[in-house]
Amino acid sequence: MIIVMNAPVARELERVLDKIRQLGLEPHVVTAAGKTVVTAIGDADRDRCEQFARLAGVERVVLVQAAYKLASREFQAENSVVSVGGVRFGGAVVPVIAGPCAVESYGQFRATALAAKASGAAMLRGGAFKPRTSPYSFQGLEQEGLAIIRTVGQETGLPVVTEVTDPRAVGLVAEHTDMLQIGARNMQNFALLKEVAQAGRPVLLKRGPAAGIEEWLMAAEYLLAGGNTAVVLCERGIRTFETATRNTLDLAAVPLVKHLSHLPVIADPSHGTGNWRLVGPMAKAAVAAGADGLLLEIHPWPEEAMSDGPQSLTPANFRQLMGELSRIAAAVGRTIQHGKGG
Ligand code: PEP
Numbered sequence: 001m002i003i004v005m006n007a008p009v010a011r012e013l014e015r016v017l018d019k020i021r022q023l024g025l026e027p028h029v030v031t032a033a034g035k036t037v038v039t040a041i042g043d044a045d046r047d048r049c050e051q052f053a054r055l056a057g058v059e060r061v062v063l064v065q066a067a068y069k070l071a072s073r074e075f076q077a078e079n080s081v082v083s084v085g086g087v088r089f090g091g092a093v094v095p096v097i098a099g100p101c102a103v104e105s106y107g108q109f110r111a112t113a114l115a116a117k118a119s120g121a122a123m124l125r126g127g128a129f130k131p132r133t134s135p136y137s138f139q140g141l142e143q144e145g146l147a148i149i150r151t152v153g154q155e156t157g158l159p160v161v162t163e164v165t166d167p168r169a170v171g172l173v174a175e176h177t178d179m180l181q182i183g184a185r186n187m188q189n190f191a192l193l194k195e196v197a198q199a200g201r202p203v204l205l206k207r208g209p210a211a212g213i214e215e216w217l218m219a220a221e222y223l224l225a226g227g228n229t230a231v232v233l234c235e236r237g238i239r240t241f242e243t244a245t246r247n248t249l250d251l252a253a254v255p256l257v258k259h260l261s262h263l264p265v266i267a268d269p270s271h272g273t274g275n276w277r278l279v280g281p282m283a284k285a286a287v288a289a290g291a292d293g294l295l296l297e298i299h300p301w302p303e304e305a306m307s308d309g310p311q312s313l314t315p316a317n318f319r320q321l322m323g324e325l326s327r328i329a330a331a332v333g334r335t336i337q338h339g340k341g342g
């Protein structure tokens with residue numbers, strides 16, 4: 001059961017909490033977007049909901065069956081729109097985030113960013129902290145990478161998203177970027193989720209490589225319950241028996257999660273396939289399936305990339321894809337946002 005209160009005075013909130021405890025339920029209070037939301041976990045039924053609906057300060061009471069409460073469509077019927085420096089995810093306009101897997105140098109990130117902008121990318125991406133499978137692989141430029149991200153973000157005027165891998169680095173990363181990315185490997189790093197919930201930045205939450213839809217939405221619930229409602233979900237492929245592609249991009253998850261949740265869902269066909277030849281077709285398929293955005297890896301010289309070169313589009317491939325995406329989006333009643341350059 002979820003009880004939405006509109007600016008309750010302390011006495012009204014206490015009354016609601018007391019009544020929840022009397023029923024043997026556990027209350028949890030979240031304050032976000034000017035509302036106070038009390039979730040009561042445990043058995044609740046319609047009669048009980050009505051009792052709460054009559055209490056002073058209560059705006060509405062919703063009975064949510066799903067394990068994820070605040071993330072569910074039952075709680076919020078209309079789509080959430082998440083704004084990142086003016087770029088909106090979850091509306092009719094579909095933004096494309098593009099950039100290299102890793103920030104390798106100022107020159108490389110700037111060249112990639114200018115190419116992304118020229119073809120209409122709405123936002124930039126680039127990793128400063130890289131969660132690599134091998135400890136001997138390039139780990140990212142870390143603090144130096146963050147400084148480059150901020151500089152190039154300011155130079156291009158495009159908002160930037162970068163991954164944060166360590167709860168202790170959340171404040172620092174938040175100072176340098178417009179959106180925080182939780183990587184697939186960290187989807188259930190609950191300490192990180194709790195810290196990021198408090199960071200005052202929108203969050204891009206990737207699906208874990210072996211996470212079911214409910215686990216993914218429960219990870220989002222950690223962010224929402226922590227008071228951060230600006231959450232964008234990202235399908236980036238899951239691990240299956242198939243080894244011909246890096247991951248199996250689960251595109252059915254896009255319309256399914258949008259049915260189950262009000263949160264925007266974007267797709268990452270770069271990590272989802274691991275192969276640049278498959279990125280364009282799957283990017284188009286994702287938009288056709290209703291994705292609220294795309295995350296694409298591009299690199300000016302993919303053969304020299306320090307990470308994920310095989311799945312990176314060249315600037316020319318990216319330019320062509322952006323044109324094709326516009327036609328796909330139009331066919332499903334949407335438009336691709338063309339950022340400040342394209
Ligand atoms: C990334 O986007 O840079 C990345 C590491 O992706 P994932 O967490 O999906 O593997």
Ligand code: MN
Binds near residue numbers: 307
């Ligand atoms: Mn990558």
